[in-house]
Amino acid sequence: MIPLVIYVLIFVAAFIVVRILASRLSARHDFTSLKTVTFGDESAVRPDRWASVISLLTIFLLWGAFTGSKLVPVHVPGPFVGDTEFTYTLQAPDGSTDDATIFVRVFPIGEDVEQRATEPGPGFAKNDSITVGAWRSQLILFDKNDEITRKDGAQVIAIDGIPVTSGGAVQTTAGRVVVTPKGSLNYEPPKGMQMEPIWLPPPEAVASRVLEIAREGYQNFTLWEHLGWSLYRVVVGFMLGALVGIPLGYAMGLSNWFRGWFDPIVEFMRPVPPLALIPLVIIWAGIGESGKIILLFLAALWIMAIAARSGVSGVRISKVHAAYSLGASKWQVLRHVIIPNSLPEIFTGARVAMGVCWGTVVAAELVAAEKGAGMMIMVAAKFQLTDIVIMGIILIGIIGYGIDILFRIAERWLVPWKGKG
Amino acid sequence: MTGLSIENISMRFDLPNGGAVQALKDVSLHLKPGELLSVLGPSGCGKTTLLNILAGFLAPTAGQIMLNGHRVTGPDAERGMVFQQGALFEWMNVRDNVSFGPRMKGVSAADYMPNVEHLLDVVGLKDFKDKAIYELSGGMQQRVALARCLANDPDVILMDEPLGALDALTREKMQGLVLKLWKETGKTIILITHSVEEALLLGERLLVMAPRPGRIHKEYRLPFADMGVGQDLRMVKKHPEFAEKREEILSMIWDMEEEIMGRAEAGAGA
Numbered sequence: 001m002i003p004l005v006i007y008v009l010i011f012v013a014a015f016i017v018v019r020i021l022a023s024r025l026s027a028r029h030d031f032t033s034l035k036t037v038t039f040g041d042e043s044a045v046r047p048d049r050w051a052s053v054i055s056l057l058t059i060f061l062l063w064g065a066f067t068g069s070k071l072v073p074v075h076v077p078g079p080f081v082g083d084t085e086f087t088y089t090l091q092a093p094d095g096s097t098d099d100a101t102i103f104v105r106v107f108p109i110g111e112d113v114e115q116r117a118t119e120p121g122p123g124f125a126k127n128d129s130i131t132v133g134a135w136r137s138q139l140i141l142f143d144k145n146d147e148i149t150r151k152d153g154a155q156v157i158a159i160d161g162i163p164v165t166s167g168g169a170v171q172t173t174a175g176r177v178v179v180t181p182k183g184s185l186n187y188e189p190p191k192g193m194q195m196e197p198i199w200l201p202p203p204e205a206v207a208s209r210v211l212e213i214a215r216e217g218y219q220n221f222t223l224w225e226h227l228g229w230s231l232y233r234v235v236v237g238f239m240l241g242a243l244v245g246i247p248l249g250y251a252m253g254l255s256n257w258f259r260g261w262f263d264p265i266v267e268f269m270r271p272v273p274p275l276a277l278i279p280l281v282i283i284w285a286g287i288g289e290s291g292k293i294i295l296l297f298l299a300a301l302w303i304m305a306i307a308a309r310s311g312v313s314g315v316r317i318s319k320v321h322a323a324y325s326l327g328a329s330k331w332q333v334l335r336h337v338i339i340p341n342s343l344p345e346i347f348t349g350a351r352v353a354m355g356v357c358w359g360t361v362v363a364a365e366l367v368a369a370e371k372g373a374g375m376m377i378m379v380a381a382k383f384q385l386t387d388i389v390i391m392g393i394i395l396i397g398i399i400g401y402g403i404d405i406l407f408r409i410a411e412r413w414l415v416p417w418k419g420k421g
Numbered sequence: 422m423t424g425l426s427i428e429n430i431s432m433r434f435d436l437p438n439g440g441a442v443q444a445l446k447d448v449s450l451h452l453k454p455g456e457l458l459s460v461l462g463p464s465g466c467g468k469t470t471l472l473n474i475l476a477g478f479l480a481p482t483a484g485q486i487m488l489n490g491h492r493v494t495g496p497d498a499e500r501g502m503v504f505q506q507g508a509l510f511e512w513m514n515v516r517d518n519v520s521f522g523p524r525m526k527g528v529s530a531a532d533y534m535p536n537v538e539h540l541l542d543v544v545g546l547k548d549f550k551d552k553a554i555y556e557l558s559g560g561m562q563q564r565v566a567l568a569r570c571l572a573n574d575p576d577v578i579l580m581d582e583p584l585g586a587l588d589a590l591t592r593e594k595m596q597g598l599v600l601k602l603w604k605e606t607g608k609t610i611i612l613i614t615h616s617v618e619e620a621l622l623l624g625e626r627l628l629v630m631a632p633r634p635g636r637i638h639k640e641y642r643l644p645f646a647d648m649g650v651g652q653d654l655r656m657v658k659k660h661p662e663f664a665e666k667r668e669e670i671l672s673m674i675w676d677m678e679e680e681i682m683g684r685a686e687a688g689a690g691a
Contacts (some may be wrong), residue, residue, distance in 0.1 A: 326522040329499030417511035420555035
């Protein structure tokens with residue numbers, strides 16, 4: 001909740017600041033700048049690059065601030081680390097009471113720690129010393145060394161002077177103390193607002209993990225092999241899907257018989273998410289490469305077939321008529337009119353299919369694989385290696401984005417007439 | 422027999438609901454080589470259907486088309502077509518669009534290039550031959566379409582509202598170009614249009630068609646096309662007979678439109 005509020009505040013503040021700076025810097029303050037109506041004109045909306053940069057920085061900043069990153073100058077309060085103490089008041093069965101102090105040392109997880117030295121102190125309740133890891137809690141068997149114990153009927157009636165009963169809790173300056181139903185104490189030091197690395201590691205931990213895995217590999221394969229295998233599966237599956245799907249789509253767009261024959265199959269298979277096919281493909285082809293490639297082939301096939309079909313059906317009849325009346329044969333119409341006319345649709349389909357394939361391969365690897373990007377994060381999740389999981393997600397995202405950009409560049413280069421017919 | 426003969430053409434379209442539309446009924450016409458015919462009529466009079474039958478895209482339910490003594494059975498390079506818009510190939514540049522016909526016939530580049538260059542010069546697109554189609558304005562695109570049609574050297578050129586989507590000024594320039602090309606090439610041209618003025622300017626002969634069923638209502642022989650060649654078309658429009666004919670044809674078409682409306686209302690009332 002708090003990160004969301006901060007995020008919204010940064011959004012608003014950045015908007016106002018950039019607006020003010022932009023209007024200061026821009027030279028035009030005359031009426032011409034007001035005349036151009038752009039509001040409501042969708043084509044006049046361009047992404048503000050400053051907003052993009054600040055947006056990414058904000059995410060990074062929030063991530064760092066809430067994980068105690070060394071890369072970020074400001075942090076939200078972290079978990080309490082250091083020494084503190086609180087007292088408990090023990091009441092003996094005869095009604096007499098005695099106070100004792102529990103000396104606490106909270107240490108960062110993963111570091112060695114020594115207990116604080118304590119004097120037992122006077123009275124029947126004796127002082128204790130405990131160590132607690134940051135973000136953890138600790139059950140305190142406080143009466144181990146007391147002269148009158150819970151077995152004798154003694155019970156804690158107050159923490160730091162605040163009355164408490166069995167099952168109740170007290171928030172002290174040292175942290176939260178719960179009296180369990182059995183009468184023992186459970187102590188939680190203040191957690192602050194930062195995320196524990198096991199939930200969300202700081203950015204530098206993820207970065208160093210990337211370097212480490214790039215150098216040493218993970219689960220018997222290098223990082224590049226993991227990513228390369230995922231990409232290889234996508235490329236091969238997509239290619240096979242396109243190789244079969246495009247001619248199939250053309251046939252469906254050009255022949256009644258093919259249309260009738262394949263329409264029910266294509267229309268039925270199209271809404272089936274490829275993920276739903278994973279169990280069947282595993283039964284049929286196992287968890288090896290062939291299973292993955294069959295799955296991706298199926299994921300790409302229907303998309304490419306439908307794209308090719310609509311590319312063919314979308315040809316303006318006047319173009320076909322023009323070609324015929326210029327003396328072109330059927331074959332020449334197909335080669336010089338129908339196929340080039342369908343290319344923009346096929347490119348759009350290919351972009352969609354690549355995206356779906358990339359998602360599907362990661363999901364398939366999550367289910368079962370011995371290498372691959374999805375397998376890497378699945379295994380890491382089992383060992384609670386959150387930094388590897390986050391690294392994997394970021395790399396999967398970058399590769400997916402990269403594939404899409406490559407397709408867009410190829411599209412601009414190969415079908416420059418797209419959307420201009 | 423040379424020229425283009427339309428012999429008792431009828432065309433019925435069966436509708437999916439079981440009914441049928443008589444798009445054309447018993448249309449006959451003969452055009453000598455080199456004649457320029459414009460066709461006018463209210464919407465639904467079957468003029469586009471007639472053009473599609475002439476092009477060979479549709480087979481008539483009765484009658485036949487004869488061109489220079491042989492029967493028309495399908496689309497062919499001897500009958501070129503210029504469409505209203507969007508019939509150019511965006512994946513080819515201007516030159517490849519214009520040379521499409523010769524290339525499909527397997528003519529070598531050395532043989533067709535001089536003619537293609539000449540035609541691009543005639544339509545005023547010499548400097549645009551390497552441009553993509555989508556980089557051209559609407560008027561330029563229609564000039565490419567004209568050049569593409571001419572590059573194939575057809576006997577008959579069929580034009581389906583070729584200037585309908587252009588602005589008034591461009592349209593006037595293009596009308597002059599069509600007249601110039603007609604005179605220079607001596608092609609038989611059939612031009613369908615919605616504009617009475619355009620039909621008067623670009624028709625040696627003018628056909629007014631009537632709807633339901635589509636038929637020839639009246640035919641005119643006009644002097645304006647010959648007058649207009651190489652002339653300022655605005656001067657032609659100022660001719661007293663031009664205004665007279667325009668009024669006559671406009672009121673004729675208005676009458677037809679009103680009759681259609683009346684019939685539709687009667688049908689709705691019944």
